[in-house]
Amino acid sequence: MAQLIQEKLDIDTLSILYPELDTIEVKVTVFPNSTMKFEPQFPKDSVAYDTIKIDSILHARLVDFPKVNPALKRGIPVKTQFILPVILKAKEKK
Structure with missing residues (x-):
């Protein structure tokens, strides 16, 4: 899932707009459905972004x-939350 998120964000200019921001x-x-x-999680000092x-x-x-598919607990779908670090790759012009 992290790789798919990275591929979708590589298309955009996040790494160009914020070159110092390497991971979100x-x-x-x-x-359950x-x-x-x-939701992006920003550090407390993220006023620069x-x-x-x-x-x-x-x-x-x-x-x-x-x-x-949602997680199952005793056969019942439940809500699951986790945090993924997404690495933004800076594209270098050659």
């Missing part, structure tokens, strides 16, 4: 994911 932690929530929600802009870029790019 994304909280992924998988709901198999829907997913992505336009968090609203980064959040909107993430939501625009992280669509059309393959279906993910």
Whole structure:
């Protein structure tokens, strides 16, 4: 899943807009009905970044994911949350 998120974000200009930002932690929530929600987790001192802009870029790019089955607890689908570190690769011009 982390690789798929990285591939979707490689298309965008996050690494160009914020070259000092090399990793974003994304909280992924998988709901019992198999829907997913992505929330970027910023450090407390993240005033240097336009968090609203980064959040909107993430939501625009992280669509059309393959279906993910929710976790099961005693045979019942439950909500699951985890944090994925997503590495932003800076593209070098040759």
